Amino acid sequence: MIRSSLNSGRSFSGAILFEVVLALALFVFAAAVISGGFSTALKSVERMRTELDASNLAISTLAEIELNLKPMTTSPPAEFEPPMERWTWQVEVTEPSEDLDMSGGLTLVEVIVRNEERGPETRFARMMRVSTPTAAWPD
Amino acid sequence: MATTIPVSRLAKRHRLVDAFTILEVMLAIVITTGLLATAMYYYQQAARFRNDLLEETERISSARLILDRLSAELRCSLHHPARRIGVKGGSDWIEFLKTSVPSRASWRIQTESTPPSYPETGYRLVRYELLKKPILEGPLDNEANQQMVEHMTSQSGVEPGVTGEVLASLMQGDAINRTEQRLLTAKASTNNVVEVRINPVRITDRLKYMKFRYLNGGAWIDAWPGPQLPLGVEVSLGIEPMSATNLLEEYTNHVFRRVIRIPSSAALLTTASSDEDSSGTNLATP
Numbered sequence: 001m002i003r004s005s006l007n008s009g010r011s012f013s014g015a016i017l018f019e020v021v022l023a024l025a026l027f028v029f030a031a032a033v034i035s036g037g038f039s040t041a042l043k044s045v046e047r048m049r050t051e052l053d054a055s056n057l058a059i060s061t062l063a064e065i066e067l068n069l070k071p072m073t074t075s076p077p078a079e080f081e082p083p084m085e086r087w088t089w090q091v092e093v094t095e096p097s098e099d100l101d102m103s104g105g106l107t108l109v110e111v112i113v114r115n116e117e118r119g120p121e122t123r124f125a126r127m128m129r130v131s132t133p134t135a136a137w138p139d
Numbered sequence: 140m141a142t143t144i145p146v147s148r149l150a151k152r153h154r155l156v157d158a159f160t161i162l163e164v165m166l167a168i169v170i171t172t173g174l175l176a177t178a179m180y181y182y183q184q185a186a187r188f189r190n191d192l193l194e195e196t197e198r199i200s201s202a203r204l205i206l207d208r209l210s211a212e213l214r215c216s217l218h219h220p221a222r223r224i225g226v227k228g229g230s231d232w233i234e235f236l237k238t239s240v241p242s243r244a245s246w247r248i249q250t251e252s253t254p255p256s257y258p259e260t261g262y263r264l265v266r267y268e269l270l271k272k273p274i275l276e277g278p279l280d281n282e283a284n285q286q287m288v289e290h291m292t293s294q295s296g297v298e299p300g301v302t303g304e305v306l307a308s309l310m311q312g313d314a315i316n317r318t319e320q321r322l323l324t325a326k327a328s329t330n331n332v333v334e335v336r337i338n339p340v341r342i343t344d345r346l347k348y349m350k351f352r353y354l355n356g357g358a359w360i361d362a363w364p365g366p367q368l369p370l371g372v373e374v375s376l377g378i379e380p381m382s383a384t385n386l387l388e389e390y391t392n393h394v395f396r397r398v399i400r401i402p403s404s405a406a407l408l409t410t411a412s413s414d415e416d417s418s419g420t421n422l423a424t425p
Contacts, residue, residue, distance in 0.1 A: 024174075027178070045199070049199050052202065056395055083393075
């Protein structure tokens with residue numbers, strides 16, 4: 001009777017140790033899950049910023065083509081000026097043709113912006129006319 | 140032959156087995172304290188990290204919203220030749236005339252009981268401006284500005300008056316304001332009958348840097364006197380304010396930049412050029 005009581009005391013201590021280890025394991029698991037969630041959130045914010053940069057670069061490149069600051073010709077990938085030198089831009093021009101039914105002499109201009117370190121490419125396309133060289137208001 | 144143990148001795152041994160020693164208790168307290176401290180630190184860091192992420196998201200969203208809105212409005216901007224209003228601006232502000240649908244009051248059918256409404260056109264005068272504050276007011280948002288103030292304050296013992304004046308004149312970006320004003324009629328006299336004070340709307344205080352550049356021909360310039368329209372406008376937004384110590388005026392932090400073409404400007408230039416060719420007259424200076 002006394003021996004069984006001693007055994008039950010040891011098993012009670014073992015149960016406490018098991019509970020502590022279990023609590024630790026749960027705590028570490030929860031911390032890992034939360035850390036993973038924050039890592040995902042951080043990546044999402046970074047992706048959001050990258051997408052905005054890509055959109056801005058593509059829209060600006062299209063505007064610069066319309067303003068004749070960049071040529072409206074198909075061009076290979078080229079780097080942007082600093083501080084956006086990690087980004088590249090490329091232009092694909094589809095000339096008007098009967099097959100594509102682009103009436104009015106419109107040209108399909110597609111700008112492709114890439115950042116090899118950060119995710120997929122961004123494409124923006126617009127139909128535009130071949131414009132005359134940009135004039136300036138006289139000073 | 141089995142030996143019998145006295146009951147009192149057995150009970151004492153039983154108590155010794157059941158109870159924790161002082162060492163165990165101390166160890167348990169230390170472990171618990173360590174765990175709690177770790178958990179609290181982790182919780183604080185997580186809460187701070189979450190706030191930072193939310194703020195960063197809000198800043199990026201603000202930049203996107205402002206750029207989209209500015210793009211849409213600038214593409215609708217036009218030049219009113221009678222009132223000589225178009226686009227004018229500096230490096231941190233811009234004011235332009237845009238088209239807009241008149242308010243509901245102007246569409247209302249007039250009855251005898253209701254007072255006559257003002258005649259209203261579809262023009263709106265919009266202004267975006269980077270609001271600035273003295274560096275010494277409030278918390279310093281820029282590390283370079285903070286270092287500069289600390290450096291100048293440490294030297295204030297030598298020249299206190301001069302340093303104070305210099306610091307008072309230094310400004311840093313604080314927020315972006317927007318003002319929208321209706322033009323009731325095309326006649327200037329009607330709009331000048333009553334002086335209406337229009338309070339600017341602070342559209343964001345998350346972005347502390349805004350810069351405009353204007354395209355004239357192939358060159359970008361920092362100021363546009365107007366009222367003619369520039370061919371394009373470059374808008375740059377940043378989260379950190381411009382450092383007052385940066386003499387080169389180059390913004391070194393991350394910038395959201397967009398070039399916006401103004402379509403009606405090209406049309407005006409074409410018309411003006413053709414008129415000039417035909418009549419030989421000069422264009423109006425911007």
